[in-house]
Amino acid sequence: MSAPEIKVKKVKSPFELKMQFFGLPAALIVFGLFYSTPVPVGLSYAGKMALGVFLTALILWVTESIPNYTVSLLVIVALPLLGVWEEEKAMGVLGYEVIWLTFAAFIIASGMEKSGLAKRLALNLITRFGKSANSILLLLMATNFLIAFVVPSTTARAAMMFPIVLLVIEAFGTTLNDPKNNLGKLLALQGIQSNNLSTGAIVTATSAQIMAIGFIKDLTGQNISWTYWFIASAPVTILTLLASFFIGKLLFKIPASNAKINLSLLEEERKNLGKMSLVEKKALVIFGITIALWAIDTRQIHLFGFQLSLVMVAILSAALFFMPYLGILKWKEAKISWNLLIFACGAYAAGVALDETGVAAWGLNALFAHLGIENMSFTVIFAVIMLIASFSHFIFTSKTVRTIILIPTIIGIANATGINPVALALPAAFCISDTITLPPHSKVNLIYYNTGFFNVLEQMLYGTLVLLAKWGLMIIASLTWFRFIGLV
Structure with a gap:
């Protein structure tokens, strides 16, 4: 069985189409309000306009009225034009470590x-190990977890x-017309969950x-290394995957008649791969070097006399993939x-820009004054934020939009309450x-x-129950664990 190339194009719902239509007018109205209103007490003009640019861009990113990259280009122009940020700083973002790391991750992938x-x-x-429905489900979870190391x-x-x-579903003889096709449900749903949840264990995933x-x-x-991220998150990820397995089994019981597998299809597909090719061996060597350097992290200086940061290791890995003879990419x-x-x-x-102009601190201080969050215990604040x-x-x-909104805001909350910001932002x-x-929440879905x-x-x-378990x-x-490793 040969699998066709997978191309998924998201079809917009009527609500999303309306958002797209009204997004641009709404964004222009918001920008006009910020541009014309007086500067609030306790905030600078640069801060006011930084917030205006951010909210305008956020509306356009969420509604997708115009392409997200076009919005970002306009943001880069607007920040210095409106006196929010110096031109050198705005354009200099392209040289930030996070951008280079993202660039290298595309090449590695x-x-x-x-x-x-x-x-x-x-x-x-x-x-080799798939003998029953349970073992196959667990193996697919484990495989997704392992591949998250390799494919970012x-x-x-x-x-x-x-x-x-799909091959596994066919090997079990499960069809859509089968009224008891719970195995097909579990294989597909746990494919979603094991892919997305495993991502949380590896920062470069x-x-x-x-x-x-x-x-x-x-x-x-504070610099978060690849190893520290993994040490902190992997136990929670593994336990969440196990919770997903048991919750799925409770929700969608598999009849004994559906639990028998014919491995011949999978064996045939594996045999068709033949022996490991030279390209695979090269990729294995390159990524083995990458993972090793990420894993030993600060111990590099003791072993080699120098230390390559997470970003530099990724760039080195990308370069090796392009190297003549050693690499495999053009x-x-x-x-x-x-x-x-x-x-x-x-x-x-x-x-x-929101942080540097003091908008985050200004807004959060005003919010906390009303909520009384400073009187909450760390555990309550942690639970609410998670x-x-x-x-x-x-x-x-969009994962990127959520990151832009959540991480700086959470760091501001931590600073306002006297909590180590990493203790909230990293989890x-x-x-x-x-x-x-829900299906529209990612291409994987x-x-x-x-x-x-x-x-x-x-x-x-299924997803809601698993996330509540997480x-x-x-x-x-x-x-417990976060305290033991010094995160909390």
């Missing part, structure tokens, strides 16, 4: 996708795993998380999303990829939704 190494790993695991893109991982999931640690570094001065084969990079530049510039961070994807479907960043409740094995209500119920695990971690 292209190399791993071309090599086919992830597909071989998945098929080898399933054909949720959509690319879904495109690799989706054909394998999606560009939004890379942006999050960029914000944390620039706004707090420049035209690199799937670099330039529109996302430009979008990130404008979004990052708007977010940092709930918002996890379920905010209902409002802002919140672990929730950025919790987009598992849409890819699996197209199987037809589950409906919107089933995904929403929320509980995060609160427990704040009292």
Whole structure:
């Protein structure tokens, strides 16, 4: 069975089409109000206009009235034009570490996708250890977790795993016409959940998380290493995946007649791959070097006499993929999303400008004065913020937009309450990829939704229960594991 190329185009709902139509007029009205109104007490003119530019851009990003990269280019122009930020700083965002890390991640993802190494790993695991429905479900979760190390893109991982999931469904003899096709539901729904949830364990598994640690570094001065992110988040991720497995089993019981598998299809697909190619071996070596350098982190200086940061390791890895003889990519084969990079530049510039002009502190101080949040315990504040961070994807479907809004705001909350900002911002960043409740919330969801094995209500119920379980695990971690490793 050969899988066709997966292309998913989101179809806008009537509500989204109305938002798109009215988004531009609404954005212009908001900008006009900020431009014409007096400067509020306690805020500078630069701060007022920084907030105006940010909210105008946010409306356009959310409504998608004009392309997000166009909005970001306009933000870069507007900040110096309106006296919010110096021109050098606005244009200098393109040189920020987070942008270079995102750029390198696109190249690494292209190399791993071309090599086919992830597909071989998945098929080898399933054909060797997949003996029952339960073992297959657990193996697919484990495979998604492992591939998150190798392929720094949720959509690319879904495109690799989706054909394998279809093969597994066929191997079990499950069809859409089967009234007891719960196994098909679970395979598709857990494909969504294991992809998105596994992302939270590895900082380089999606560009939004890379942006999050960029914000944390620039706004707090604290650098989050690849290893520290993994140590902090992996236990919660693994426990959440196990919770997902058991919740799925309770919601969608699998009849014994549907639990028998015919591995011949998967064996045939694995045999068709042949022996490991030279391209795969090269990709394995390059990414092995990358993971090793990320993992040893500060110990590099003791081993080699120098230390490469997370960003520099990623750039080195990207360069190795292009190297003659050693590498496997040509420049035209690199799937670099330039529109996302430009979008990130404008979004990052708007977010940092809010902090530097004092808008965040001004707004949060006014808010906290009314809420009395300074009297809340750390555990209560932590629980509220994690709930918002996890379920905010209902409002802002873009991971990047959520990162822009959440991380600087959370850092401001922490500063206002005297809490170490990393203790709130980093755990919140672990929730950025919790987009598992509705099909439109990510391309991964849409890819699996197209199987037809589950409906919107089933995904929403399952996803909501799993995210509530993760929320509980995060609160427990704040009292135990996060304290043990010094995060809280």
